[in-house]
Amino acid sequence: MRIVFMGTPDFAVPALQALRKAGHDIAAVYTQPPRPAGRGMDLRKSPVHEAAESAGLEVRVPESLKSEAEQKRFAELEADAAVVVAYGLILPKPVLAATKQGIFNIHASLLPRWRGAAPINRAIMAGDAETGVAIMRVTEGLDAGPVCLVERMQIGPDMTAGELHDALAARGAGAMVKALAALQDGTLDCQAQNDTDVTYAAKINNKETRIAWTLPAQDVHDHIRGLAPHPGAWFELKQGDRAERVKVLGSVLADGSGVAGTLLDERLTVACGEGAVRLTKVQRAGKKPVTGEAFLRGTSLRKGTVIG
Template sequence: MSRPLTIVYMGTPDFAVPPMAALHERGYRILAVVTQPDRPKGRGRKLTPPPVKQAALKFGCSVLQPETVRTEEFHRKMADLAPDLYVVAAFGQILPQSLLDIPKQGAINIHASLLPRHRGAAPIHRAIIEGDAETGITTMMMDKGMDTGDILLMDRTPIGPTETAAELHDRLSRMGAETILRTFEMLRSGTLPRMPQDHSRATYAPMLRKKDGQVDWSQPAETIDRLIRGVTPWPGAFTFSDGMRLKIFRASVLHRDISVPPGTILECIPGELRVATGKDALAIKEIQGESGKRLPIDDFLCGCRLPDGSCLG
């Protein structure tokens, strides 16, 4: 029997935990786990390890947390480990070619889109925001470009009509575990396909900023609904009422003719605050005020009045 493949696993957030756990449980030898440094988190700004570090320590893996991978010390460490492969999932740093050249069989990335669509840092959010009918997981060979390497395997899944970025993130994370295991099995058997990307079809999914969550009521209700779902939980969809910031968590589209300016509150019925948009109306169902918590709209309106005819924006 040939020896097990040796891996250096690179990842940071929750998304990267299930694929690492799957490889560990399947018996692949993880020589080291590379992740971002601990960062201050929460109101107390307590130094908190990233999810991948927490999981790796439970597995008994050696953990490396370089501020940057572009140092001679880190290069020497990777060269000394001499892995067969890197496996990279949402690591958060770009690997230079000099690092990619170290593993004997290259570096495999787990990317949460159907490449070449949605290259970049926020493919899950952008797939929802842009109204994609489906998304998925792509494993690919890494090169010096941003998600430009040859495609290995691709698994597809439809995006649910009410699915949020948080819900889709969790599904794709589990899919990533399944896809990387199939990728390794086919690599070991010599049956793994490899296909160059069609760069002319590439689209990009840049990292979201806080301001990207602001609702533009002149947009169609369907566009606004996709935005709300695509930025939940972060950065969150928001609007303003008389200077008060309101965060919208859940809504639905109402197909109806509109004759008032976008952002106008049309009416409130049990369970819904209906707002005019550039096309159709949006029924807000869950919302949060500046100093409150996420609430059903009826509960929110018990303490904060938003009268019919007033305007959000």
């Protein structure tokens, strides 16, 4: 099929590669324009931009698709279908109607659960035991289109958002290849979502990333792994007159109890509102991630200290 691919982050790269491997003709790749990044704030191309250029594909980086000129350029590609994976721009109605067989999206949840911007993080933070990817026909509503194919997977008890992200990116790529094959032979069956089961995965707000030790240990653990590695849950470390944020990138449930936020041993086990968690990987500002034990060796913190 003649396909337009629309995506931006690394989550979308496996899908682009899988579509090429499956033999589809990628008419053009749409992605977000290069943005300032890094310490020097140099312009940096998106992961999809880099992958498309290395494959010799045409790359388009419009700031918006709202103008008639951009919509005409899109329509002139005369694509059979378009594939959208975390593109980041709203698709106006003329774009939605510009392909022969429709536009299809890879969404990293079991729709209608976790529509919206952060389905991977929210699923873990909510303690979900299962998630997956949904191939959805794109409509004007937010992730509200009919679902055409679903791939399910279990969320491990200590799985982080980063690990789940990579697993779902691979699953989504395979699912989209299956969906387009079914579209091609006329067997793709897309079913309307049940609006009574909708939940929304709001974008992660920096104000909610601080760890609340007063919560039960399971909730603290889910909060930490749902934000790892980005943007990272954190607690405040005070030593003398200095205070700094320490990111927590890994944790496990642990035995123990005490006043919330209290260090229970020399392995960075911290008491929660109920139970305790052991912090297995932490990162101080400007430093590399280290184990909990290595972190403690570089501080004056001892058993019985209340952190945060």
